[in-house]
Amino acid sequence: MTGIKILAVGILIYLVWALIHHKRDKSLTFAVFMEYLLTALLSIVLLTGVIF
């Protein structure tokens, strides 16, 4: 359970940073957004398969 909590915090930082960075950089496209979102989702799915 500690692992998933650490990962959840990491994902939150990762997504917020990505949105702020690409918005400022004017490079926030649909493909870029999906890459971040799906990487985050994949990380969670990989871990839940082992815990639950």
Next chain:
Amino acid sequence: MALRNWFLPHKDTHKKAHLISWEAMLVYVLLFMLLQVGFSITVYTKPGILGITGSIDQKKLIELTNTEREKKGLGKVVENDALDKAAKLKAENMFSENYWAHFAPSGKTPWDFILGSGYHFTFAGENLAKNFYTSEEVVTAWMNSPTHRDNLLNSHYKDIGIAVAEGVLNGQKTTLIVQEFGTTELLATKPVVEVSGKQVSVPVQDLTNKPQLVEGATQVITSKTLLDPYKFSKSAGFSVIILMAILLTLDVWVLKRRGVFRISSHHIAHMALLSLAAGSLFMSGPGVVL
């Protein structure tokens, strides 16, 4: 579609390799979800096919428990036949009634098993564990949980009984570990059982009407366990993370060599998150304590 485009950026458009495109990521997510659904369906349609085979030793668990107690300056607990029987009855009951709890759905309490096995305690306690691979992992998990640690390190206890039982629980082959502690020494309090960090007073009628518990047959595993779903998911997860790390590194290297700029997400951010996922995956396991 050239094979190299699956692994390297396109030589003309410099688009990312197909295997690290967002479309591919979507496929990975869906495949892993499908795998979990497949496992869930299998445990209901073919009970016992999936599961964990641990190498947990009853004597080793007692030895490790005493090591932890000695570290805190507490006396050793001695293996007691009646408590061993109580733990065995409890484990068998969990398999036969298909539950994972201190109190059975049929109303059986932890002290029913202890009293039923002939152990007349004044203070007792119960720790449970399942889905662990080694004895060390079990005791470490109990020590990492404050309520289980308090139970394991309770100075009142003089005796211990442990059962390690294999069976099918919720469709999955499982190794259950039941740890019963107790003392028959006269204490100032009424008989109490400690479960999940709470001290539960044993009703007087339960002490006088000793439950008659019959050793039941544990659910027999008729089919051989074919796959450990947790090890499989872990291996598949590591494979995907390693594949993505290699392809992301190749992507950066090839673009740098070509000297081109492309609007894209940041590979370092992805790699940082995937490293965190790999670390979490490495630390995590299916074992749970109760």
